Every structure is written in structure tokens, then in C-alpha cells.
Amino acid sequence: MKPIRTRPARATAGMTIVETVLGLTLFVIMSGAAIVAASRGVGAFRATSLNMSVEGRLQRAMQRATSELLASSRDVITPIVLDDDAGSSDLTFQCAIDYQADAIVWGPVSRLVLEYDTGEINDGLDNNGDGLIDECALVLIRDDGGPNEKRVVLCHNVREFAEGEEENNADDNGNGVEDERGFNVHEEGGLLVFRMTVEEQDAEVGTIVRSLQTAVRVRN
16 A cells, blocks of 8 residues: 655745735735725725815805895995996895885895904914814895994905916906906996805815805896
């Protein structure tokens, strides 16, 4: 009878070490890939969430601003001229509150105005440390200059100038308005066109910029 040959213990041990090393290597590679994929997934989720947040804030502010003008009239909105090359980022108006003796009763003067945000001044620096430069806020003022004046901030982090626009006496973004501010109202064909650009700075995602345009027709 022929003797049964067995694999030497040394060879068996050697193969086990090689297999173990290969297994650990594959595990490390697969784990690294999983971590990278998870990290990218978290980053994408964060970017999507921030984009939705910025867009939601922009839409709510724009809806509030335009709704204020629906109860107004072109006769009680200043500046009187809004169809020039500049439009305006500072609008005063009155809203109808009653109708008596065949005449409209107008309420106190209100104002929509773009102001530099809390802690910011017009100096090209990030004064309030939020990663943005010379950012503004859209403010609604009730009873402007009156005894019951009330200020409401409709939106923070409005850009000083609209997306694609610079302060150079030119229409850089091609929408018919020169040196357009981050909030601007321009009269076009009997409509008041509202445009606004907001931004957000995030350490991981970077700078998010969103713009919105809408129009309302007010009574004459």
C-alpha cells in the first residue's frame, strides 16, 4: 500500500498567511471605498438640503414682497420712474384699506428697502464673520417714519448686487437693468418685475447662490 502524502505543515501555514494578508488588503480597500461613498453621499445630502433651504427662503421672501404690492396702486408707489435702466431697491407704497364715497382710503406709507445686513457695512469685507461680503437684508417697514413704525426683515443674506452683476454702469447679466442690486424692482410693459439674489456660505459645500424673478401687475 502506498503511503498517503500530506501537505507539509510549513506550506499550509504559508498559504494561510498569504490568504490572510490578501483578505485584509481587500477589506481595507473595500472599507475605504465604502467610507468615500458614504462621505460623498453625506456631502450630496447636505448640499441638497442647503440648496432647498436657500431656495425656500428666497421664494418666501419674494412672495411676501410681491403680495404687499397687490393692494397698492401705481399712483401711490415711488419712485415714480421705475422703467429706466436702474429700477430701484428702495420702494415706498400705500395699501388700500377701505373704500368710502367712491374713493379709495389708503393706509400708512410702507417701504421695501435693501439694507446692509446686521454687522455689515459697505467696505468689501466680511464684517460679521459669516463668510459673505457686504451682504444685505430685505426689510419691510410699516408706517415708515410714522409713530407706529415697525420693521420686519423678510430675508437675510441678500447679495449686494444681483447674480452676474457688477458695479460698473453696465448691464452685465443682460436683463435690462444696470448695476442691479440684490433686490430690484423694475417696471417693464406695465408690470413690476421683482428680482432677488440670495447666497449662503457653508464650510463643506461652499457658496450657494440662488436668484428668482417674478412680476405683478398693480392697479393704475
